[in-house]
Amino acid sequence: MSARHNNVRWWQYAVLVGAAAVSIFPLYWMFIVATTDTATATQMPPEIVPGDNFFYLAGLVFDTVPFLQSIVNSLVVAGAIGVGQALLCALAGFAFAKLRFPGRNTLFLVVLLTMTVPTQLAVIPQYLIMSELGWVDTLQALVVPGLASAFGIFWMRQHIVATISDELMQAAYLDGASTWQVFWRIAFPIVRPAAFVLGLFAFVTAWNDFLWPFIVLKSPERYTAQIAIKALQNSFDIDLGLAMSGSFLATLPLLVLFVFVGRRMVGGILEGAFKG
Amino acid sequence: MSTTLAPVPVAPAEPPAPRVGTPLRERLAPYAYIAPFFVLFAVFGLFPFLFTFYVALFDWNPIGDHTFIGFDNFTRMLDDPRFWNATRNTVSIWFLSTVPQLFLALLLAHLLNHARLRAALFFRMSVLVPYVTSVAATAIVFAQLFDRDFGLLNWLLGLVGVEPVDFVQSTFGSHVVIAAMVTWRWFGYTTLLYLASLQAVPRDVYESAAIDGAGGWQRFRHITIPALRPVIIFTVITSTIGGLQIFTEPLLVSPGSTLTCGAVRQCQTLTLMLYEQGFGRYEFGYGSAIGVALFLMVVAVAAVNYLLSSRIKADR
Numbered sequence: 001m002s003a004r005h006n007n008v009r010w011w012q013y014a015v016l017v018g019a020a021a022v023s024i025f026p027l028y029w030m031f032i033v034a035t036t037d038t039a040t041a042t043q044m045p046p047e048i049v050p051g052d053n054f055f056y057l058a059g060l061v062f063d064t065v066p067f068l069q070s071i072v073n074s075l076v077v078a079g080a081i082g083v084g085q086a087l088l089c090a091l092a093g094f095a096f097a098k099l100r101f102p103g104r105n106t107l108f109l110v111v112l113l114t115m116t117v118p119t120q121l122a123v124i125p126q127y128l129i130m131s132e133l134g135w136v137d138t139l140q141a142l143v144v145p146g147l148a149s150a151f152g153i154f155w156m157r158q159h160i161v162a163t164i165s166d167e168l169m170q171a172a173y174l175d176g177a178s179t180w181q182v183f184w185r186i187a188f189p190i191v192r193p194a195a196f197v198l199g200l201f202a203f204v205t206a207w208n209d210f211l212w213p214f215i216v217l218k219s220p221e222r223y224t225a226q227i228a229i230k231a232l233q234n235s236f237d238i239d240l241g242l243a244m245s246g247s248f249l250a251t252l253p254l255l256v257l258f259v260f261v262g263r264r265m266v267g268g269i270l271e272g273a274f275k276g
Numbered sequence: 277m278s279t280t281l282a283p284v285p286v287a288p289a290e291p292p293a294p295r296v297g298t299p300l301r302e303r304l305a306p307y308a309y310i311a312p313f314f315v316l317f318a319v320f321g322l323f324p325f326l327f328t329f330y331v332a333l334f335d336w337n338p339i340g341d342h343t344f345i346g347f348d349n350f351t352r353m354l355d356d357p358r359f360w361n362a363t364r365n366t367v368s369i370w371f372l373s374t375v376p377q378l379f380l381a382l383l384l385a386h387l388l389n390h391a392r393l394r395a396a397l398f399f400r401m402s403v404l405v406p407y408v409t410s411v412a413a414t415a416i417v418f419a420q421l422f423d424r425d426f427g428l429l430n431w432l433l434g435l436v437g438v439e440p441v442d443f444v445q446s447t448f449g450s451h452v453v454i455a456a457m458v459t460w461r462w463f464g465y466t467t468l469l470y471l472a473s474l475q476a477v478p479r480d481v482y483e484s485a486a487i488d489g490a491g492g493w494q495r496f497r498h499i500t501i502p503a504l505r506p507v508i509i510f511t512v513i514t515s516t517i518g519g520l521q522i523f524t525e526p527l528l529v530s531p532g533s534t535l536t537c538g539a540v541r542q543c544q545t546l547t548l549m550l551y552e553q554g555f556g557r558y559e560f561g562y563g564s565a566i567g568v569a570l571f572l573m574v575v576a577v578a579a580v581n582y583l584l585s586s587r588i589k590a591d592r
Contacts, residue, residue, distance in 0.1 A: 020402035095309035121567045125324035148316035179305045208410040210524040229412040247413035254408045262401045269468040
């Protein structure tokens with residue numbers, strides 16, 4: 001224990017390695033069970049190397065529910081929400097940060113106040129509205145409400161205030177650019193990384209959302225990946241591997257995404273939009 | 277959500293004034309840019325939220341008609357043992373999932389903040405993996421890991437001579453399984469939030485404390501914890517609001533994934549009960565009354581949070 005104070009001790013590494021292992025293990029286990037048959041998956045001691053049953057089970061998943069369709073549905077919904085939120089929040093954030101108009105500060109305060117309304121508790125009236133609109137069992141019932149994000153506007157406004165100078169705006173105006181052109185040609189390219197991170201979080205949240213799609217979707221060909229897993233799970237007792245394969249297949253696209261952009265997600269959280 | 281999230285709105289330096297004689301289109305542009313949010317929030321957020329209070333006063337059948345019944349849904353709710361059972365379950369699961377998660381995040385953030393940590397990015401990324409894993413997939417894996425006959429956990433317990441535990445069938449056991457899922461999902465995200473706040477503490481504060489002979493524990497106790505106080509309050513409130521809405525885990529953890537979360541409703545949460553009443557039995561009025569009750573709980577938590585944070589500010 002005579003290590004110098006400013007070196008990381010072995011037990012500290014042990015704790016961190018433990019945390020990383022705990023984080024990753026359930027996914028590894030999902031993969032193991034998804035590649036073996038039920039008999040192997042439930043034998044003790046457990047199997048810790050993947051079997052060769054993966055493609056058989058994956059095929060079964062695709063036979064049991066319209067799984068490919070559900071992955072496509074999830075991609076459409078999460079993609080539309082990710083892109084839509086990034087653009088709409090950047091645009092509104094730009095207006096609040098850089099444009100002068102009567103009521104600006106009051107309206108921004110209203111945006112912040114909307115964060116305090118727990119709208120997730122209002123699923124029954126939300127369902128009634130969707131019935132009125134005739135949107136029950138459609139994907140736009142998932143996309144359209146997901147486009148509004150007060151937090152996203154706040155986040156983009158912070159970035160635009162910090163990165164875009166008034167001189168830059170002034171110069172563009174003097175060149176005869178309209179507000180719309182200033183946004184597209186000057187502001188948006190500068191804050192694109194921040195908008196990307198915002199869209200990423202919106203994408204992940206939308207991909208993993210369960211309650212609202214579970215309420216609003218009725219027919220199997222409209223299911224998102226999460227609801228398809230639920231449908232598979234109804235056959236859980238019959239074949240454990242089936243539910244696990246579905247879970248693994250539904251998680252895989254996000255894992256692939258995470259390998260490429262996880263660093264930026266970590267950076268997004270560490271930027272600390274939450275200042276006390 | 278919380279007062280800690282809203283920063284003091286800093287008025288940005290006044291943007292350049294539009295030139296005199298700006299066309300109307302240009303003057304209306306800012307309103308057009310912010311309109312989508314307000315329209316969407318009004319239609320899909322605020323209106324349904326307010327309408328919940330209205331629907332709660334009716335006997336509202338989505339297929340038939342609706343009759344005004346005043347506060348009958350609420351008196352029925354207060355006399356309903358299922359409601360109190362769901363409330364107990366929700367609070368118990370919330371407590372079991374929040375407390376360990378926050379302590380774990382405190383410890384990990386402190387370790388990750390070390391200046392000389394190797395593979396820091398790997399550790400930061402790995403703890404965020406659960407966050408990108410869907411709740412549905414998580415629930416299915418955890419249900420299997422905790423299974424009585426074939427679960428890995430009971431096999432490990434068996435190695436040390438413990439009888440198999442039927443987690444999901446018992447009240448406390450099912451709460452533990454659900455809390456484990458919630459903790460697993462969120463501990464890394466919370467850790468990174470804490471780390472973000474810690475990184476704002478100048479390095480030399482830690483350095484000079486170490487030079488003055490403060491040990492690791494003292495540095496943790498006197499530098500890390502005070503620096504994190506605001507963000508801890510923030511995460512307590514967000515985890516509470518999230519905790520009151522736990523739905524997917526209890527739905528999928530029970531065999532056959534029933535709306536009651538088991539034979540004796542041992543892990544039915546309030547949101548699950550809301551769904552059961554509203555979409556399982558088509559009692560929209562009664563379901564909305566449960567929604568109103570949930571809202572009042574959120575308000576109570578926010579009020580307590582507000583009082584606590586103003587007390588803490590006053591103590592400084």
